[in-house]
Amino acid sequence: MATDFKSIPLIDVSPLLAKWDDPRMSEDPGVAEVVRQLNQACRVAGFFYVKDHGIPDSLIKEVRTVSHKFFGLSYEEKLKIKLTPTSGYSCRGYQSVGENITKGVPDMHEAIDCYREVTQGMYGDLGRTMEGCNLWPRDPANMKALMEEYVNLCTDLSRKIMRGIALALGGLPNEFEGERAGDPFWVLRIIGYPGVSTTNGHATSENDIGCGAHTDYGLLTLVNQDDGITALQVKNSSGEWISAPPVPGTFVCNIGDMLKIWSNGLYNSTLHRVVNNSPKFRVCVAYFFEPNYDVGVEPLDFCVKKTGGVKKFERAVYGEHLVSKVKTNFVM
Numbered sequence: 001m002a003t004d005f006k007s008i009p010l011i012d013v014s015p016l017l018a019k020w021d022d023p024r025m026s027e028d029p030g031v032a033e034v035v036r037q038l039n040q041a042c043r044v045a046g047f048f049y050v051k052d053h054g055i056p057d058s059l060i061k062e063v064r065t066v067s068h069k070f071f072g073l074s075y076e077e078k079l080k081i082k083l084t085p086t087s088g089y090s091c092r093g094y095q096s097v098g099e100n101i102t103k104g105v106p107d108m109h110e111a112i113d114c115y116r117e118v119t120q121g122m123y124g125d126l127g128r129t130m131e132g133c134n135l136w137p138r139d140p141a142n143m144k145a146l147m148e149e150y151v152n153l154c155t156d157l158s159r160k161i162m163r164g165i166a167l168a169l170g171g172l173p174n175e176f177e178g179e180r181a182g183d184p185f186w187v188l189r190i191i192g193y194p195g196v197s198t199t200n201g202h203a204t205s206e207n208d209i210g211c212g213a214h215t216d217y218g219l220l221t222l223v224n225q226d227d228g229i230t231a232l233q234v235k236n237s238s239g240e241w242i243s244a245p246p247v248p249g250t251f252v253c254n255i256g257d258m259l260k261i262w263s264n265g266l267y268n269s270t271l272h273r274v275v276n277n278s279p280k281f282r283v284c285v286a287y288f289f290e291p292n293y294d295v296g297v298e299p300l301d302f303c304v305k306k307t308g309g310v311k312k313f314e315r316a317v318y319g320e321h322l323v324s325k326v327k328t329n330f331v332m
């Protein structure tokens, strides 16, 4: 559980990005300050904004603009890339409003889900559910290329932030590389939340939950949200929902379940939800930096030592955790 935080800290990560590859990065005062702030933010809220992250603002905006264009297409058009259990089970593609389920309740959002591609047999039985290629629409024509470029930049940025988080935990910078997250099983969710008037005409109602309270599954999430609409809410230890309003030029970052396990609870995956009470359609493109698909995740020795010497969490295989989530996210 996080603390009784009332707002979400903002971190300028540029000193970390400048030195991420330097063998002596941890001795750099700029890096040390970013690491201190990451540690504080991860302990207090499990959420933070990052600014001066190096991903061009024009690309970040274009990603949202193209997403708006896709969601604005006719239903028939969007269904052409529908996520369907045709050959076995597929988890990639478009889902319409109400199809995704959180804790048994349909969410008021539509989305395209994309994952790192998985070739046949790549992870044996463990990978069967996730095998396949992503589905991209014919219109907007540049969506595939744009999103692929975006994923690459987000992966790069996440790796660097994870080096800072590794130091913040008291480990080596490369703690989350190699077998742990050197081949991250990234996820991209392109999400659209109808405005209130288009769902039911009331300002508030049960139906207005765009995405029910949940924690993210992996290591680190980068949220690219529309400007001008406050909808993402984060739960503090008093049970209050604290808003994470859009701050132009930043990503909202948060910690996932696997970092909770690896850190033995030093850092926690914080509950959050989305309520779009504005009349405007809201787009959010969430990038999830996740561990290697087949890695067994258990509390790291140095984190166990720091937290009283007892392992607080069982070992989890990331792919199993993901598949268990994906299977309960849709009624099929």
Ligand SMILES: N=C(N)NCCCC[C@H](N)C(=O)O
Pocket: 100, 101, 102, 103, 187, 189, 211, 212, 214, 215, 216, 217, 218, 288, 325, 329
């Ligand atoms: N890949 C990630 N993290 N997706 C987050 C979606 C959370 C909602 C989902 N229905 C659920 O219940 O988990």
Ligand SMILES: O=C(O)CCC(=O)C(=O)O
Pocket: 189, 191, 211, 216, 223, 225, 231, 232, 272, 273, 274, 284, 286
């Ligand atoms: O829409 C948002 O701001 C966040 C979405 C989210 O939490 C998720 O997809 O996991």
Ligand SMILES: [Fe+2]
Pocket: 214, 215, 216, 272
């Ligand atoms: Fe989330």
